[in-house]
Amino acid sequence: MITRSVSARAAARTSGLSPVPGVSRTRPYTPKTNGKAERFIQTSIREWACATPFQTSAERARAMHPWLHVYNTAKPHSALKGKPPLSRINRDNVIGNDS
Numbered sequence: 001m002i003t004r005s006v007s008a009r010a011a012a013r014t015s016g017l018s019p020v021p022g023v024s025r026t027r028p029y030t031p032k033t034n035g036k037a038e039r040f041i042q043t044s045i046r047e048w049a050c051a052t053p054f055q056t057s058a059e060r061a062r063a064m065h066p067w068l069h070v071y072n073t074a075k076p077h078s079a080l081k082g083k084p085p086l087s088r089i090n091r092d093n094v095i096g097n098d099s
Helices: 006-014 035-049 057-073 085-092
Strands: none
Touching: 035 057, 057 085
16 A cells, blocks of 8 residues: 555554555556556446436445445456456466455
């Protein structure tokens, strides 16, 4: 977790989180320099948050986990030649985490 916020950094340290070496900050609200995150946000708004007329925020929140599961395990991604992101775990996940 990399942030300029002193309180956020303190909370991260308390939780045992630390910055990733070699990872730099991206400029906020700049899709050109933060493309992957901006693209994910755009997709999640279109396919999850606004895809269904939810009655409450709690209902929308409950729908997020199933959508995220499909997004990561079954949905084809063009950048991955039609494979879902989870298909890359064995190759790219050098520390052994799956998310």
